[in-house]
Amino acid sequence: MKEILIGKLNMHALPHEWFTIGGTAAFGALALVAIIIITRMKRWKWLWNEWLTSVDPKKIGIMYFLVAGFMLLRGGLDAIMIWLQQALSVDGSQGYLSADHFQQIFTAHGNIMVFFVAMAFIFGLINYIVPLQIGARDLASPFLNTLGFWLYIGGVIMVNMFFALGGEYAATGWLAIAPLSGKEFSPGVGVDYWIWSLQISGVGTTLAAINFVMTILKMRAPGMTIWKMPLFTWGSLCSMLMAVSVFPLLTATLFLMFFDRYIGTHFFTMSGGGDPMMYTNLIWMWGHPEVYILVIPAFGVFGEIVSTFSRKPIASYTTNVLGMIGVAVMSLSVWLHHFFTMGAGADVNAFFGLMTMIIAIPTSVLVFTWIATMYKGRIKFTVPMLWFLGFIALFTIGGIAGIMLGVPPADFQLHNSLFLVAHFHSNVIGGVLFGIFAGITFWFPKIAGIKLNERIGRNAFWCWITGFCLAFIPMYVLGLMGATRRLDHYSSSTGWQPFYILMLIGGIIIMIGVALQLAQILASIIERKRLVDTTGDPWNGRSLEWSTPSPAPSYNFTVIPTVTTRDAFWEMKKQALPKPQYEDIRIPKNTASGIYISLFAFLAGFGFVWEIVWLWVVSLIAIIVCIVLRTFNDDTEYTLTAAEVQKLEEARQAKAPKPQPASADDADEDEMGIWDLIKIVVAWAWGVVRRREWRKW
Amino acid sequence: MGLGRGTAPGVAQVVAEHKTPIDHEAEASDRVLFGFWVYLMTDLLMFSVLFAVYAVLHGNTAGGPSGRELFSQPIALTETLLLLTSSFTCGIGMIAARLGNKKQVLAWFGVTFALGLAFLGFEIKEFIQFFQEGHTLRSNAFLSSFFTLVGTHGLHITSGLLWMGITLGYVVKRGLNNHLVRKLTLLSLFWHFLDIVWIFIFTIVYLMAFV
Numbered sequence: 001m002k003e004i005l006i007g008k009l010n011m012h013a014l015p016h017e018w019f020t021i022g023g024t025a026a027f028g029a030l031a032l033v034a035i036i037i038i039t040r041m042k043r044w045k046w047l048w049n050e051w052l053t054s055v056d057p058k059k060i061g062i063m064y065f066l067v068a069g070f071m072l073l074r075g076g077l078d079a080i081m082i083w084l085q086q087a088l089s090v091d092g093s094q095g096y097l098s099a100d101h102f103q104q105i106f107t108a109h110g111n112i113m114v115f116f117v118a119m120a121f122i123f124g125l126i127n128y129i130v131p132l133q134i135g136a137r138d139l140a141s142p143f144l145n146t147l148g149f150w151l152y153i154g155g156v157i158m159v160n161m162f163f164a165l166g167g168e169y170a171a172t173g174w175l176a177i178a179p180l181s182g183k184e185f186s187p188g189v190g191v192d193y194w195i196w197s198l199q200i201s202g203v204g205t206t207l208a209a210i211n212f213v214m215t216i217l218k219m220r221a222p223g224m225t226i227w228k229m230p231l232f233t234w235g236s237l238c239s240m241l242m243a244v245s246v247f248p249l250l251t252a253t254l255f256l257m258f259f260d261r262y263i264g265t266h267f268f269t270m271s272g273g274g275d276p277m278m279y280t281n282l283i284w285m286w287g288h289p290e291v292y293i294l295v296i297p298a299f300g301v302f303g304e305i306v307s308t309f310s311r312k313p314i315a316s317y318t319t320n321v322l323g324m325i326g327v328a329v330m331s332l333s334v335w336l337h338h339f340f341t342m343g344a345g346a347d348v349n350a351f352f353g354l355m356t357m358i359i360a361i362p363t364s365v366l367v368f369t370w371i372a373t374m375y376k377g378r379i380k381f382t383v384p385m386l387w388f389l390g391f392i393a394l395f396t397i398g399g400i401a402g403i404m405l406g407v408p409p410a411d412f413q414l415h416n417s418l419f420l421v422a423h424f425h426s427n428v429i430g431g432v433l434f435g436i437f438a439g440i441t442f443w444f445p446k447i448a449g450i451k452l453n454e455r456i457g458r459n460a461f462w463c464w465i466t467g468f469c470l471a472f473i474p475m476y477v478l479g480l481m482g483a484t485r486r487l488d489h490y491s492s493s494t495g496w497q498p499f500y501i502l503m504l505i506g507g508i509i510i511m512i513g514v515a516l517q518l519a520q521i522l523a524s525i526i527e528r529k530r531l532v533d534t535t536g537d538p539w540n541g542r543s544l545e546w547s548t549p550s551p552a553p554s555y556n557f558t559v560i561p562t563v564t565t566r567d568a569f570w571e572m573k574k575q576a577l578p579k580p581q582y583e584d585i586r587i588p589k590n591t592a593s594g595i596y597i598s599l600f601a602f603l604a605g606f607g608f609v610w611e612i613v614w615l616w617v618v619s620l621i622a623i624i625v626c627i628v629l630r631t632f633n634d635d636t637e638y639t640l641t642a643a644e645v646q647k648l649e650e651a652r653q654a655k656a657p658k659p660q661p662a663s664a665d666d667a668d669e670d671e672m673g674i675w676d677l678i679k680i681v682v683a684w685a686w687g688v689v690r691r692r693e694w695r696k697w
Numbered sequence: 698m699g700l701g702r703g704t705a706p707g708v709a710q711v712v713a714e715h716k717t718p719i720d721h722e723a724e725a726s727d728r729v730l731f732g733f734w735v736y737l738m739t740d741l742l743m744f745s746v747l748f749a750v751y752a753v754l755h756g757n758t759a760g761g762p763s764g765r766e767l768f769s770q771p772i773a774l775t776e777t778l779l780l781l782t783s784s785f786t787c788g789i790g791m792i793a794a795r796l797g798n799k800k801q802v803l804a805w806f807g808v809t810f811a812l813g814l815a816f817l818g819f820e821i822k823e824f825i826q827f828f829q830e831g832h833t834l835r836s837n838a839f840l841s842s843f844f845t846l847v848g849t850h851g852l853h854i855t856s857g858l859l860w861m862g863i864t865l866g867y868v869v870k871r872g873l874n875n876h877l878v879r880k881l882t883l884l885s886l887f888w889h890f891l892d893i894v895w896i897f898i899f900t901i902v903y904l905m906a907f908v
Contacts, residue, residue: 140728140729140732210735210739213732213735214728218727244739248740248743248746249743251743252747253746259841263835264834265841266757267754267838271759272757272836272841273754273839274754274757274838274841275753275754275757278753
């Protein structure tokens, strides 16, 4: 009876170790604080109507940013825990983590950073910026977009669920290579949580990607031919087409793994004719393109930034776009370089080794076009530009290391060493994460209506890049010295400990960089009056998103612009803007279907993890019912009439802050530094304590 | 394509010089159609994984019987004929839908539904027979991949039937409006897609077992 009701769940699944208790308490406390604040401010209805059920891609984009930012802190904590263990655990000392717990941490770190941080940030940027760049009012399917977002949230909860129930995450590495991830070697629920967090968010990614392919290909403003699209839109299109091509592979592979574990099939098992090597192939056929899915939109971001701040069109637009397309296409045929040592034979290894080296060509072409864009440009070294320059340095280092790894004979030495870990961190942090930071800083005025504080932003950048070099250059060295990845204990005779300690110090400096980034946002909010963006075009931008007010209204454009050239807004600015002719606008209605479907998907996943049959049966039926109700509802839009639009626009213009007299361009002196911020915060806190203001709360 | 433009509700009120709601709707349905094609391609990629897995594992019977000993040619052929015919009737149903002929739509999609159901019946019968003989998903890698590939297709057919049943229910209730014609268009695409996938299953799983 108990078996039927709650499956494998039992008392032992409740938190009873320090990290599960700590994790549960931390998440519980955060949730409690959020609930108290929202209740006290009476904002539940507002939250539900304005944000959670919203189908506006701009709001969904912001929600992606918030959750991804939170997950970045969560994944960063994992990274520090890994480094701390490795710095301590030498000879007699076992460090502070058990081997099993250590393995769970690096698995969770990889999953969280790739799926729930990088992917989510990229989707946030695409959501907010792409419709504005192509002159669209909305996405092709607003519903698929909210569904994709909520499935991502389902995945986020699933990946953290083990704290509260189960007490273990997968200890298999981020791709859960078979047969280690099979029932035989991983009998617990950790791998099941892994499967379902990836499965739920992965399906969301596929749906969201289909939506963006539709949007970019079908909803561009009149006149914007495919060769006039801004670079970020190009990067997003390449990336989303790749996502559409490979995420189904992940979905299918995860299902097969799930069948192996739940039903007892023999796909990837050691017995019954199963083939674990096939799993490695299938997962990397998705896994390798996945990192390019992340980095190509970042390429697009850098293209926008370097051309805006060099005040030049991108050097050789066509070559740049072809570079992105080349990377996207070739990345589908390099996956085997992840396992040259498997023994596929010299011919196969040679092919994939060559492909790996060839893919460096379009990537280098991209790097050269960015550098050429700066040549003879009037460069402004703003924070986004600093991230760009840091990216060029780190990405080149990482790329060259990648080519070394792509040579099969060298790879036999370097395979699974820290050299590899340093390589992909150079590319993922230097490429993807720096791209995300650059993009968020660049588009922050558009998103929030205020520019970000430059001074603290620069401090944060320098912490990041110094910390990065300190953390990862020793890692390359260690890799060459023979240190394998995922080591939780080693002998001091190897001489590795100083390097591990350096890495920990680098990690701490990166953490300071993260703290500075949070401080940067806080400082910008405090001095929002000075940083407010009155024009909608703070950087003298080039593409259409800068033609809208900051932040953009829910319908993006009062009048859909007509595009005649590349850098459409740059050309428009040279001509006088015509007085807008208001028109009726169709706006999609909010919907909670995405939330319900995702909730049931989560419950179904939970049922699969704990083998609670009734739960997943009921949830799957509920999902079908929700989908039917939604798709047969043909009342999903309403019309904003021209008169209403005019009223809204006039109200906005009346409320908009007046453009202030132009101050000196780089007035850094008045800008708040980190010490000023600390002083302000301390003074405020002291004031609260002195005047006993908390009583009013 | 101006699908049944004349029947759209609220045509009379529209006197705007910009985009009319009908244009808006036509554009939206064009986008949905394109998006559905993209979705079908993603589904095809899922199947391609299952086909690849079957191609790798079909010899790994771990001492159990091979496909040649298990499969019945007449059943597979009957299933194929049923599904091919259903694709044909589905096509005729779509022509009727474009002409706005509700009665014919119900009749032809009704036949399609019946043929699909018969196909599913044969497949379930085949599976039950295998199970009774002790050949299950757990037996060996060959059977795992066989049941997963064919079963996934069967699951798609099931959801297609569900979709068809509900859509026809709405056609009876609400009449043949634009929204439902669009649904039927997508459904027919889905149905033909499943037919194509089945032809590959028939060839690679059933026919090649006897070569």
